[in-house]
Amino acid sequence: MSGHGTPIPMTSRPAGPLNGTADVPGDKSISHRSLILGALTVGETRISGLLEGEDVLDTARAMRAFGAEVTDLGGGDWSVHGVGVGGFAEPETVIDCGNAGTGVRLIMGAMATSPITATFTGDASLCKRPMGRITDPLTLFGAQAVGRSGGRLPLTMVGAEAPVPVRYVTPMPSAQVKSAVLLAGLNAPGQTVVIEQEATRDHSERMLRGFGAELTVDETEEGRVITLTGQPELMPQDIVVPRDPSSAAFPVCAALITEGSDVLVPNIGLNPTRAGLFTTLIEMGADLTYENERETGGEPVADLRAKFSPAMTGIEVPPDRAPSMIDEYPVLSVVACFAEGVTHMPGIKELRVKESDRIDAMAQGLRACGATVDETEDSMSVHGLGQKGLPGGGTCQAHLDHRIAMSFMVAGMGAQKPVKIDDAGPIATSFPIFEPLMTRLGAQLVRSNA
Numbered sequence: 001m002s003g004h005g006t007p008i009p010m011t012s013r014p015a016g017p018l019n020g021t022a023d024v025p026g027d028k029s030i031s032h033r034s035l036i037l038g039a040l041t042v043g044e045t046r047i048s049g050l051l052e053g054e055d056v057l058d059t060a061r062a063m064r065a066f067g068a069e070v071t072d073l074g075g076g077d078w079s080v081h082g083v084g085v086g087g088f089a090e091p092e093t094v095i096d097c098g099n100a101g102t103g104v105r106l107i108m109g110a111m112a113t114s115p116i117t118a119t120f121t122g123d124a125s126l127c128k129r130p131m132g133r134i135t136d137p138l139t140l141f142g143a144q145a146v147g148r149s150g151g152r153l154p155l156t157m158v159g160a161e162a163p164v165p166v167r168y169v170t171p172m173p174s175a176q177v178k179s180a181v182l183l184a185g186l187n188a189p190g191q192t193v194v195i196e197q198e199a200t201r202d203h204s205e206r207m208l209r210g211f212g213a214e215l216t217v218d219e220t221e222e223g224r225v226i227t228l229t230g231q232p233e234l235m236p237q238d239i240v241v242p243r244d245p246s247s248a249a250f251p252v253c254a255a256l257i258t259e260g261s262d263v264l265v266p267n268i269g270l271n272p273t274r275a276g277l278f279t280t281l282i283e284m285g286a287d288l289t290y291e292n293e294r295e296t297g298g299e300p301v302a303d304l305r306a307k308f309s310p311a312m313t314g315i316e317v318p319p320d321r322a323p324s325m326i327d328e329y330p331v332l333s334v335v336a337c338f339a340e341g342v343t344h345m346p347g348i349k350e351l352r353v354k355e356s357d358r359i360d361a362m363a364q365g366l367r368a369c370g371a372t373v374d375e376t377e378d379s380m381s382v383h384g385l386g387q388k389g390l391p392g393g394g395t396c397q398a399h400l401d402h403r404i405a406m407s408f409m410v411a412g413m414g415a416q417k418p419v420k421i422d423d424a425g426p427i428a429t430s431f432p433i434f435e436p437l438m439t440r441l442g443a444q445l446v447r448s449n450a
């Protein structure tokens with residue numbers, strides 16, 4: 001929901017060893033898509049392991065507003081009785097997507113080819129984020145969008161009365177843009193084609209196929225060409241949501257930088273379009289292993305074991321790996337402070353338009369904790385302090401950004417002095433059990449400026 005309550009300042013004190021098992025929540029990307037695709041399917045879709053974070057709960061509320069019956073069955077199990085492709089009803093009130101860029105962008109795509117009008121809003125962070133990247137391709141289908149300057153929220157989308165299929169080359173590597181176009185293509189006749197130069201997370205492609213849509217992917221000189229045949233009848237599914245690698249990143253990285261730690265993070269989705277952080281950490285010399293590798297529901301899954309790694313070295317992170325670890329650069333920049341030498345992270349311009357400007361937010365906060373960080377428009381370099389580690393002692397701004405807030409709390413676990421943030425409230429958007437889970441492992445998180 002739009003806006004947050006009273007800020008929750010939080011301090012992370014240097015922790016003893018972190019030990020035990022970290023059962024992180026379900027994948028955020030797959031959770032949003034499960035609800036939206038379930039809502040576009042006639043019949044009952046059952047979802048287990050849904051992430052019950054605020055972002056996804058906002059999407060559940062939105063799907064109800066568009067006419068689907070969405071029921072929380074308890075214990076992470078949910079049921080969605082959908083309305084079918086093209087069956088969305090016109091919402092009676094404004095759709096508030098809170099902090100969720102994925103939620104609002106995918107939902108705009110899903111409704112843009114139905115003859116209904118909807119107005120979208122979000123919190124202060126979401127209302128600053130660019131929506132032109134979504135409304136540009138959606139208007140090609142025949143939809144109309146009127147927002148604030150720069151196409152920002154609040155924004156009203158008038159769905160196309162007679163949608164036409166679209167061929168669209170995504171101008172930036174973005175799974176949200178790709179997915180919005182594919183979801184809009186569901187209710188357009190004929191074939192909608194999306195071409196991406198760099199592969200981004202492919203959950204939409206996998207799940208659309210799983211729900212019975214005809215979708216092909218061809219690797220060509222032009223890029224990755226995704227062709228969707230419109231107006232399919234989607235079939236209800238039983239979905240088991242794998243646990244989120246982007247959430248696993250926090251206990252994994254905390255263990256690597258906190259002396260004596262040994263943490264097991266089971267059942268993590270390791271789709272190659274998401275696993276770039278773990279590859280990078282292993283290249284840095286992290287003691288991180290995959291155990292019990294297997295496949296669940298078409299997605300590769302493993303248990304991750306992370307141990308304290310005092311001998312990591314800084315590396316050059318290949319820019320073409322960025323889409324597969326785009327949400328993990330903030331916490332990687334924390335780990336980089338504990339490595340020997342410089343970690344250079346080029347090709348990360350997209351970080352500037354996430355829930356916050358993540359390059360700036362991390363650079364400012366890490367400097368306040370005693371690190372040396374250089375930034376350019378599309379890169380960040382962290383000068384590692386090696387065995388000495390991060391001094392800490394800083395107060396950092398979370399900028400309404402869950403991943404920035406959690407990254408600084410991880411920094412405090414391995415640092416010499418406590419690290420404070422102004423507001424831990426946004427953590428609930430993606431990782432509502434972060435505080436008890438990390439505390440159980442041995443972290444010392446205090447809700448005050450203590």
Ligand code: S3P
Nearest residue numbers: 029102173174175176177326327
């Ligand atoms: C997401 C795509 C990524 C990512 C976001 C989730 C998705 O954003 O940062 O957290 O579920 O499609 P972009 O599509 O903007 O790269």
